[in-house]
Amino acid sequence: MPKEYKQAALALGSSKWQTIYRVVVPAAKSGLIAAVVLGVGRAIGETMAIIMVIGNTVLIPELGWESIFAPVRTLTGNIALEMGYAGPEHRQALFATGIILFMFIIIINSITIVLRKKEY
Secondary structure, three states, X not given: OOHHHHHHHHHOOOOHHHHXXXXXXXXXXXXXXXXXXXXXXXXXXXXXXXXXXXXOOOOOOOOOHHHHHOOEOOHHHHHHHHHHHOOHHHHHHHHHHHHHHHHHHHHHHHHHHHHHHHHO
């Protein structure tokens, strides 16, 4: 965002928060949306690091405050770890998991497109 936008708004008498809310955020909206989409896509696709950090277990955690720190396995981690020894039915289930992940990405990209069109 050009700094002239901010300087012009302040020169016209806007407060600092009015400038941020009415000028800076709308001007940087497309960049913010792109950053969120890239961040979410990276978080979904980052498999091996997440496998090492979150415990890599196939147990479903119990509900409650303690379950926030319970070990789990992500969908991408499940595909990466089990594809090597999967039988025919298991392989089909893993491909179905991949399709679900693909659907998540399509939904995230569609939301981004809708938000971007509202901008103009």
